[in-house]
Amino acid sequence: MLELLILSPLAAAALSLVFPWYQLRSWLLPLSSGLHLALSIVLVSGSFPAGGAWVGLDALSRLVLVVTSLLFFGCAIYAVGYLDLRRDRGNKVMVPCLLAFLSFMTLAIAARHLGLLWMAVEATTICSAPLIYFNRNRLSIEATWKYLLLCSVGIALAMLGMLFIAYAALGGGAPVSLQFDSLLATATSLSKPWLHAGFVFLLVGFGTKMGLAPLHTWKPDAYGEAPGLVGALLAGGLTSVAFLGILRGVQLMTAAGDGAMARQSLLWMGILSLLLAAVFMVRQPDIKRLLAYSSVEHMGLLAIGVGIGGLATFGAMLHLINNALTKGGLFLAAGNIQRAYSSKRLSEVRGAIVGLPISGTLFLAGFLAITGSPPFGPFLSEFTILRGIFANHQMVVGVLVLLSLATVFIGMGATVLAATQGESGPKNDNFRDRPLLYLPPLMFMLLILLLGVYIPEPLQKALSQAAALLEVHP
Amino acid sequence: MIGGLFLHLALLLLFAPLLLGIITKTKALFGGRIGAPLLQSYFDLARLWRKGFVFSRTTTWVFLAGPVVGLVVPLLAALLIPFGALPAPVSFEGDLILFVYLFGLSRFFTALAALDTGSSFEGMGAVREVTFSCLAEPTVLFSLLVLARLSDGLSLNTLLGSHLLTAWQSEAGASLSLILVCLFVVLLVENSRIPFDDPNTHLELTMIHEVMVLDHSGPALAMILYGAALKMMVLSALLVKLALPWQTGWWLGDVGLFLAGQIGVAVLIGVIESSMARLRLPRVPQVLIGTSLLSIFALVLVLR
Amino acid sequence: MMPLTNPLLLVVILINFFTLGSARLVACIRIVAFQGALLAMLPLTTHGITGHAVLLAIGAFSFKGVLIPWLLIRAIREVRIRREVEPLIGFVPTLILGALTTAGAFLFSDFLPLVAEHHGGLYVPTALATMFAGFLLLITRRKAITQVLGYLMLENGIFIIGVLLSEAMPLMVEAGVLLDLLVGIFVMGIVMNQINREFTSIGTQRLSDLKE
Numbered sequence: 003m004l005e006l007l008i009l010s011p012l013a014a015a016a017l018s019l020v021f022p023w024y025q026l027r028s029w030l031l032p033l034s035s036g037l038h039l040a041l042s043i044v045l046v047s048g049s050f051p052a053g054g055a056w057v058g059l060d061a062l063s064r065l066v067l068v069v070t071s072l073l074f075f076g077c078a079i080y081a082v083g084y085l086d087l088r089r090d091r092g093n094k095v096m097v098p099c100l101l102a103f104l105s106f107m108t109l110a111i112a113a114r115h116l117g118l119l120w121m122a123v124e125a126t127t128i129c130s131a132p133l134i135y136f137n138r139n140r141l142s143i144e145a146t147w148k149y150l151l152l153c154s155v156g157i158a159l160a161m162l163g164m165l166f167i168a169y170a171a172l173g174g175g176a177p178v179s180l181q182f183d184s185l186l187a188t189a190t191s192l193s194k195p196w197l198h199a200g201f202v203f204l205l206v207g208f209g210t211k212m213g214l215a216p217l218h219t220w221k222p223d224a225y226g227e228a229p230g231l232v233g234a235l236l237a238g239g240l241t242s243v244a245f246l247g248i249l250r251g252v253q254l255m256t257a258a259g260d261g262a263m264a265r266q267s268l269l270w271m272g273i274l275s276l277l278l279a280a281v282f283m284v285r286q287p288d289i290k291r292l293l294a295y296s297s298v299e300h301m302g303l304l305a306i307g308v309g310i311g312g313l314a315t316f317g318a319m320l321h322l323i324n325n326a327l328t329k330g331g332l333f334l335a336a337g338n339i340q341r342a343y344s345s346k347r348l349s350e351v352r353g354a355i356v357g358l359p360i361s362g363t364l365f366l367a368g369f370l371a372i373t374g375s376p377p378f379g380p381f382l383s384e385f386t387i388l389r390g391i392f393a394n395h396q397m398v399v400g401v402l403v404l405l406s407l408a409t410v411f412i413g414m415g416a417t418v419l420a421a422t423q424g425e426s427g428p429k430n431d432n433f434r435d436r437p438l439l440y441l442p443p444l445m446f447m448l449l450i451l452l453l454g455v456y457i458p459e460p461l462q463k464a465l466s467q468a469a470a471l472l473e474v475h476p
Numbered sequence: 477m478i479g480g481l482f483l484h485l486a487l488l489l490l491f492a493p494l495l496l497g498i499i500t501k502t503k504a505l506f507g508g509r510i511g512a513p514l515l516q517s518y519f520d521l522a523r524l525w526r527k528g529f530v531f532s533r534t535t536t537w538v539f540l541a542g543p544v545v546g547l548v549v550p551l552l553a554a555l556l557i558p559f560g561a562l563p564a565p566v567s568f569e570g571d572l573i574l575f576v577y578l579f580g581l582s583r584f585f586t587a588l589a590a591l592d593t594g595s596s597f598e599g600m601g602a603v604r605e606v607t608f609s610c611l612a613e614p615t616v617l618f619s620l621l622v623l624a625r626l627s628d629g630l631s632l633n634t635l636l637g638s639h640l641l642t643a644w645q646s647e648a649g650a651s652l653s654l655i656l657v658c659l660f661v662v663l664l665v666e667n668s669r670i671p672f673d674d675p676n677t678h679l680e681l682t683m684i685h686e687v688m689v690l691d692h693s694g695p696a697l698a699m700i701l702y703g704a705a706l707k708m709m710v711l712s713a714l715l716v717k718l719a720l721p722w723q724t725g726w727w728l729g730d731v732g733l734f735l736a737g738q739i740g741v742a743v744l745i746g747v748i749e750s751s752m753a754r755l756r757l758p759r760v761p762q763v764l765i766g767t768s769l770l771s772i773f774a775l776v777l778v779l780r
Numbered sequence: 781m782m783p784l785t786n787p788l789l790l791v792v793i794l795i796n797f798f799t800l801g802s803a804r805l806v807a808c809i810r811i812v813a814f815q816g817a818l819l820a821m822l823p824l825t826t827h828g829i830t831g832h833a834v835l836l837a838i839g840a841f842s843f844k845g846v847l848i849p850w851l852l853i854r855a856i857r858e859v860r861i862r863r864e865v866e867p868l869i870g871f872v873p874t875l876i877l878g879a880l881t882t883a884g885a886f887l888f889s890d891f892l893p894l895v896a897e898h899h900g901g902l903y904v905p906t907a908l909a910t911m912f913a914g915f916l917l918l919i920t921r922r923k924a925i926t927q928v929l930g931y932l933m934l935e936n937g938i939f940i941i942g943v944l945l946s947e948a949m950p951l952m953v954e955a956g957v958l959l960d961l962l963v964g965i966f967v968m969g970i971v972m973n974q975i976n977r978e979f980t981s982i983g984t985q986r987l988s989d990l991k992e
Binding site for chain 1: 892893894895911918924927928931934935938941942944945947948949950952953954956957960963964967968971974975978979984987988989990
Binding site for chain 3: 647649650653654761762765766769770772773776777780
């Protein structure tokens with residue numbers, strides 16, 4: 003079942019390579035990802051066996067799997083409309099790459115062997131590079147090159163971290179294996195110095211991929227130059243997958259009794275990300291780069307949530323969902339705005355609500371949601387994280403977080419309001435809101451709204467289980 | 477002792493010019509020519525020796541001192557270094573420093589003699605020669621340090637003693653092969669061979685060593701040529717001992733092994749000269765710094 | 781089989797120096813390929829002739845020693861670049877930095893809490909030195925191709941540590957890792973080609989339009 007989930011997008015990717023019809027090739031995306039979504043929901047809700055030595059699902063991966071699948075489904079529908087508009091660019095590269103991207107993300111989520119996890123994450127880097135280069139101009143080349151090189155090097159360091167963890171097993175006399183369950187079982191006998199070094203390298207490696215400061219430098223470039231839907235997938239899906247990689251390290255460290263050190267390093271990286279992102283978001287004239295920095299900010303929040311532990315971990319799990327869906331909606335809406343104004347800079351983008359009523363409104367709503375305004379979901383999750391922080395008596399952290407959240411609200415607000423309010427700037431008249439292009443972001447925003455008002459019982463349970471995996475077991 | 481001394485000097489004086497002949501012959505064979513006879517360098521020396529001295533009126537005694545020192549220094553240095561299994565006739569603690577700086581002395585006088593002529597070309601050659609050998613010096617010293625670390629003395633006789641055979645088979649073998657390469661590069665630099673300098677070049681601008689001796693003629697030039705041959709033999713004696721540390725136990729066998737090694741080095745130089753082009757001048761310091769780093773690395777390997 | 785390991789690792793270090801000091805791109809690619817091919821022999825000299833080691837050696841040899849260099853050489857043939865000019869830091873300083881990091885790697889690995897059989901061996905220092913050299917290339921060079929070579933050397937360094945821990949890396953994972961590397965280099969080659977087409981140079985200093 004799980005194998006089918008992983009392999010079906012790959013098969014669809016292969017199929018898309020031989021399909022001669024443009025429109026049908028595009029439609030392969032929602033078809034395949036619809037199947038993926040249905041399968042994931044069955045897998046997650048059903049009581050199927052957790053899986054074997056290579057792939058399997060635990061509470062954490064269930065959560066990430068559903069979020070990623072949902073996000074990809076929305077983006078796939080959007081992609082049909084988008085690719086119809088971009089016939090000049092063709093979809094012969096885009097469709098197979100997107101499907102392979104989905105497949106490797108699923109593999110990374112389900113991997114129970116650290117080596118397999120590494121391989122899948124590196125494969126996502128490779129698959130997504132052509133996606134970032136979709137627009138084929140100088141800027142997108144630059145972004146692609148930076149993304150490819152930085153992420154490859156970062157991931158290589160994660161590999162080193164894994165080998166160090168294996169060495170910790172060797173040094174501690176435990177059976178040498180990177181199988182995650184066996185590592186967890188023998189965690190207490192791992193040699194400490196190597197385990198710590200391994201965790202640090204994992205954090206650096208997956209942190210690069212996730213975009214934690216100071217390893218985030220590729221992020222604004224890549225998100226800014228990639229098409230909106232790719233940005234949505236990277237910011238919502240791939241970052242969650244990379245975060246899962248870090249969480250695996252945290253799990254291992256916690257099992258070995260060194261959770262405090264892991265949490266401390268996550269906490270500091272998170273705070274740094276939050277502060278840096280806040281600084282760069284003020285007076286940011288480019289709406290997509292703005293979203294990229296917002297992504298850095300929210301990765302920081304996730305890291306802080308897990309770093310604090312307890313209630314904040316629960317909040318971070320909830321925030322993972324909220325961030326993914328909100329970022330999805332925001333990037334898709336921003337993509338529409340960029341197409342309409344042929345620009346993503348404030349000098350051209352003005353009064354999007356007048357010029358592009360639905361996408362403009364969605365963009366504004368997305369801004370309110372992501373900055374943590376009620377009644378949207380992120381408000382709830384950010385509030386939970388903050389409550390966790392203060393419940394833990396981490397006053398300094400709490401104040402820093404609050405301060406940067408306020409800065410982000412002001413900085414982002416200035417840009418977003420300028421882009422959406424007022425007279426509409428000169429607009430490309432051929433582009434109007436079309437259902438395929440506004441329904442997916444609308445769906446995301448409605449889900450976020452729903453999550454802000456009501457968290458269903460099963461989700462609540464799943465979140466607690468996921469958070470419990472990261473806590474200390476007596 | 478006295479017998480050893482005579483054997484040493486006899487070997488050196490008789491065989492050194494032959495090495496130059498072997499190099500020329502190897503190059504000729506690579507070029508598809510028959511080439512000059514093996515003994516050509518002896519004939520050249522004899523011919524030059526029969527000529528008279530010609531001195532420019534602007535030169536002083538320094539001009540003659542250059543060639544003389546250039547001939548005497550290798551003779552002295554030869555006394556300090558073992559020829560294969562034949563131990564050095566003169567040996568004391570720390571003679572490796574004397575060995576290195578004897579060549580410094582000869583270089584000093586050669587450069588002075590070149591400057592003494594007052595020609596700008598010769599000054600240029602002197603500058604290059606001094607720069608390159610200054611860059612080659614760390615390599616030599618670090619290589620000798622590696623050897624000193626592996627032995628328990630500070631004289632060349634103990635440095636290049638019989639323990640080398642066991643050292644090659646131990647962990648230190650890697651370091652030894654590294655310094656072997658480094659010392660070979662130094663040999664090429666010190667003897668102005670391709671790829672660092674071209675002894676046969678005829679363009680003053682590209683010359684390094686040859687330009688310094690342009691103004692010498694007759695017996696002085698003979699002394700320079702003979703001195704250069706001796707220097708090459710003495711320096712490659714170091715390499716031969718390193719690469720062929722065996723002892724036959726019979727003095728004639730030792731001599732044979734040593735000479736075979738010398739001939740091997742000469743052939744190797746000939747092969748390199750035929751197969752490589754000269755390096756651009758700015759690359760030479762890079763290569764020399766590279767060999768210095770290699771020798772340091774070899775030292776790190778034996779120190780850990 | 782152990783006696784072969786040390787010379788092999790030493791040659792790997794020498795190749796690091798060569799790559800740091802050379803400006804000729806084709807020579808650099810060849811020598812890094814040679815390094816990969818040498819390292820492919822490492823599983824054999826370490827573990828002897830076992831099925832795992834042989835397969836790993838064959839895989840690593842064909843990927844690192846043959847396919848990837850072929851891709852790179854093809855890539856630079858198309859962009860007609862032969863030399864690295866004006867590195868950010870000159871060749872001699874990078875060489876010296878490389879020597880310093882190598883010496884540092886040797887000193888540092890003496891302090892590492894290695895298991896007894898790896899103490900005093902060349903594996904860990906060589907791996908560290910190779911990784912540092914790769915990083916140096918990544919940082920100090922402007923040409924995209926040399927940065928890719930730096931990435932390859934980084935991977936080579938990690939590979940050495942991986943050989944020590946072959947129990948942890950089943951063949952399937954090793955194969956996946958190598959395949960990822962190959963496809964990654966392939967995509968990098970394509971991007972390099974596009975950089976050249978857009979900017980008529982593969983100097984990455986031109987890639988500086990995206991900034992705050």
